Amino acid sequence: MKAVQYARYGGPDVLDYTDIADPVPADDEVLIEVHAASVAPGDWKVRSGMLQHLFPVVLPTVPGRDGAGVVVAVGPKVDYAEVGDEVCFVTQHVEQGGAAELVARGRHDIAPKPANLSFTEATTIIHxxxxxxxxxxxxxxxxxxxxxxxxxxxxxxxxxxxxxxxxxxxxxxxxxxxxxxxxxxxxxxxxxxxxxxxxxxxxxxxxxxxxxxxxxxxxxxxxxxxxxxxxxxxxxxxxxxxxxxxxxxxxxxAVIEDRPDLTAKVLDLAGQGVLRPQVARELPLADCAEAHRLMEAGAISRGRIVLKVR
Ligand SMILES: NC(=O)c1ccc[n+]([C@@H]2O[C@H](COP(=O)([O-])OP(=O)(O)OC[C@H]3O[C@@H](n4cnc5c(N)ncnc54)[C@H](OP(=O)(O)O)[C@@H]3O)[C@@H](O)[C@H]2O)c1
CATH class of the missing domain: 3.40.50.720 (NAD(P)-binding Rossmann-like Domain)
Structure with a gap:
């Protein structure tokens, strides 16, 4: 699959848009075809190496803290999702992230995407x-x-x-x-x-x-x-x-934990129109390094910058 990966800490130039092996979901995980993935301040801070004490990343890794897509395969023990489900997902900084065409996630890391939100809009809401x-x-x-x-x-x-x-x-x-x-x-x-x-x-x-x-x-x-x-x-x-x-x-x-009950709550508020998604900018996945550059330079406000993966 195509993904953005970095093998050492550093500036945005360490990000490579490249081919890597498809993730293989565990028995209790689903495989998600990613449509949209966020770029958040934490992504460039982790990539730069400044947060190594908090998030000891195993390199090489894929950045990206959350996103949205479609379930394309389910492990034999999955009873919480089906192929074709439109879902939002979170990944932790120490895991392979969402800046990739595919991501494998478990029960507590996905939630149904509200039908009235696009993949990009939903991506701005989750984390x-x-x-x-x-x-x-x-x-x-x-x-x-x-x-x-x-x-x-x-x-x-x-x-x-x-x-x-x-x-x-x-x-x-x-x-x-x-x-x-x-x-x-x-x-x-x-x-x-x-x-x-x-x-x-x-x-x-x-x-x-x-x-x-x-x-x-x-x-x-x-x-x-x-x-x-x-x-x-x-x-x-x-x-x-x-x-x-x-x-x-x-x-x-405020200690942040992506609890499924909270993810469901905020997505529900967005589905009701109480929380209106704020998309600052969309860029293709291949331009992830540029997204990091803009984010790091403080050039992005009015919501989230989102990578369009598909
Ligand atoms: N676990 C955690 O503790 C945790 C989790 C998530 C995020 N964070 C941190 O929380 C912060 C916000 O995250 P985010 O995703 O909302 O970031 P963001 O989308 O980049 O927004 C940051 C905003 O800060 C504003 N800003 C910059 N300098 C400012 C200043 N001097 N005074 C007032 N506003 C200023 C900018 O608005 P203007 O363009 O209007 O200046 C910008 O829109 C980041 O530092 C992030 O790393 C921490």
Whole structure:
């Protein structure tokens, strides 16, 4: 099969569009013909070698954290899927990923694709949606009527987080670059703060919860706009110093796990139209290195960049 593979850590040039052996599904796995595969920030960070301490990859490997396609074969012990099923799938960073024509996955790594979403659209929802859910619902535990600040509202996870927080009844403020301000307002944010034009600390006060997708100085500035007892949930992004105790707030990492119940939940919300998929750009599988280059350069916002495999 055609796949994108790298045999050493490094820049986007280590990615080869090449022929590799087809994966062979285990007895309890399905074989999926991939139609669309995501390129996420974690893909280039793992490929660069900067996350070796967290994700010890066995090289050579195929990048790609999630995607969507059609089941083309099932192992003899599979009772959860049939040939022809349209499914979404996740892979972990330490496994062979989705940037390939075929991928083998087990029961807990696939979910039915909502019929009203294309393969590309579904690909933008799976992992990013689970991250949004874990951050807002399970970590920050936001409630209707609360004020929530989303740092990085124009990205893949941020764009879904704005929509999810509104759906949960929160009043939503979000930061983004000024070129994306109208876009983030269109997602439903009540207040949009362009970080290149103004300081959100000048506009906000008594915020109940923050979901931080950026880190660094942004994270540290957020303490000052929160009410005492508020919570700041964060994903691993730029490093920051934890000053939460000085401000009387809780600083809690959103620990991401692609649980099947959450994948099903966010896909269901997308199927209902509550979460609208955000496709930043589509590129052919052969252009995976270019997708990594764009992602790494910070040139991609307004959703996910997706590789069209078929
Ligand atoms: N397990 C984990 O902890 C975990 C899991 C998934 C993702 N992550 C991390 O979470 C972060 C977000 O992931 P993602 O997939 O949503 O990334 P993404 O799609 O690349 O979005 C990132 C967004 O950050 C915004 N941004 C960049 N610099 C900013 C700044 N100084 N202030 C405010 N916003 C800024 C950009 O928006 P503008 O163009 O508007 O600036 C961009 O759209 C990434 O760092 C990723 O590696 C961690």
């Amino acid at each position: 990013a949606g689970v991250c949004a859910w874990i951050g807002l619902v399970e970590t920050a535990r936001i409630e209707a009527g609360q004020t929530v600040l989303i740092l990085g509202g124009s990205g893949s996870i941020g764009s879904l987080s704005v929509q999810l927080a509104k759906h949960l009844g929160a009043t939503v403020a979000a930061t983004c670059h000024s070129r994306n301000a109208d876009y983030v307002a269109g997602l439903g944010a009540d207040t949009v703060i362009a970080y290149d034009r103004e300081n959100f600390a000048d506009r906000l006060t008594e915020v109940d919860a923050v979901f931080d997708l950026v880190g660094g100085a942004m994270h540290e500035a957020a303490y000052g706009v929160m009410r005492k007892g508020g919570v700041i949930a964060w994903l691993i992004a730029k490093p920051f110093e934890d000053h939460s105790a000085d401000f009387g707030v809780r600083d809690v990492q």
